[in-house]
Amino acid sequence: DIVMTQTPLSLSVTPGQPASISCKSSQSILPRDGKTYLYWYLQRPGQSPQLLIFEVSNRFPGVPDRFSGSGSGTDFTLKISRVGAEDIGVYYCMQSAQVPWTFGQGTKVEIK
Amino acid sequence: EVQLVESGGGLVQPGGSLRLSCATSGFPFSNFWMSWIRQTPEKGLEWVANIKPDGSEEHYVDSAKGRFTISRDNTKNSLFLHMNSLRADDTAVYYCCSTATFWGRGTLVTVST
Numbered sequence: 001d002i003v004m005t006q007t008p009l010s011l012s013v014t015p016g017q018p019a020s021i022s023c024k025s026s027q028s029i030l031p032r033d034g035k036t037y038l039y040w041y042l043q044r045p046g047q048s049p050q051l052l053i054f055e056v057s058n059r060f061p062g063v064p065d066r067f068s069g070s071g072s073g074t075d076f077t078l079k080i081s082r083v084g085a086e087d088i089g090v091y092y093c094m095q096s097a098q099v100p101w102t103f104g105q106g107t108k109v110e111i112k
Numbered sequence: 113e114v115q116l117v118e119s120g121g122g123l124v125q126p127g128g129s130l131r132l133s134c135a136t137s138g139f140p141f142s143n144f145w146m147s148w149i150r151q152t153p154e155k156g157l158e159w160v161a162n163i164k165p166d167g168s169e170e171h172y173v174d175s176a177k178g179r180f181t182i183s184r185d186n187t188k189n190s191l192f193l194h195m196n197s198l199r200a201d202d203t204a205v206y207y208c209c210s211t212a213t214f215w216g217r218g219t220l221v222t223v224s225t
Contacts (some may be wrong), residue, residue: 040210048207048215049157060213092157096212099171101147102157 001096002027006104012111013083022074023093028109030097037096040069040078043106044089052091053078085111116208121219128198128223133173134191134208134216142166142186145211148193150204151218160206161193175201198223 003026013019029038038056041049051060053069056076066081080087090106120132132148147162161172161182170182181194189206198221205218 037212048217050215051213056211094157094212099162100173101149101162101212103157103159105156 001100002029002098002102004093004095004102004104006091006107008091008107009105010108010110011078012110012112015084016082018081019083019087019109021078021091023071023078023095023104025076025095026073027098028073029076029095032097036072037098038069038071038076039094040067041092041094042087042089043092047089049092083109083111114210114214115217116210116214118206118208118216118219121206121221123222123224124145124198125225126199126223127189129196130198130221132193132195132206132219134189136189136208136210139190139210139214141184141210146174146182146184146191147209147212148182148191149207149209149215150202150221151207152204155204158204163191195221200224 007022007073010017036056040053042052043049052063052067057069068079070077090108092106093104115137117135124130136168141167145162148160150160151157160176160204163170163182163184165185179197200223205220207218208216
């Protein structure tokens with residue numbers, strides 16, 4: 001199974017400041033059909049996860065452009081250019097390149 | 113508007129069975145792989161199973177193999193998870209998910225005496 005490791009596990013950010021979350025996979029997530037199946041989700045308190053980024057770097061419709069994803073191979077990053085109060089919650093990376101799909105442990109983002 | 117609504121969760125004794133359902137609307141259900149994903153505070157998010165659009169292919173996490181069966185009814189835009197031989201560590205919120213995109217709000221399964 002591919003193990004997904006996120007760092008940091010928690011982040012306290014001043015509003016308007018940037019934030020970055022790393023996600024490393026235990027095996028290279030290889031492209032399939034020209035796509036790399038690496039996703040980022042935000043789970044707000046009391047809600048189910050919602051898709052932010054699909055296939056490494058594509059923002060899901062409606063997701064603000066302050067969110068960006070990058071990476072390849074085993075190293076992936078989610079960046080928030082200016083964190084706002086509505087961005088608090090737990091962020092997860094997930095790979096669906098190989099069964100079983102696997103998730104990172106989550107990164108809890110709080111506002112200072 | 114895309115909607116996925118899970119039902120069928122509840123309290124069940126160890127060794128018991130449960131059938132989860134997911135009613136969907138707002139997207140072409142029969143074109144999408146569908147998944148069940150569960151979440152606990154201790155283990156976080158865990159993918160459980162998925163099924164091909166036409167129902168001809170299924171995949172399971174090792175802990176679910178032989179005990180859980182995923183199925184779908186494309187005429188009713190519905191997804192199911194039949195769970196047998198339930199154990200305490202199956203206790204979780206179970207989410208229905210279309211491909212890796214849209215998630216339902218989840219249904220709580222508690223396995224306990």
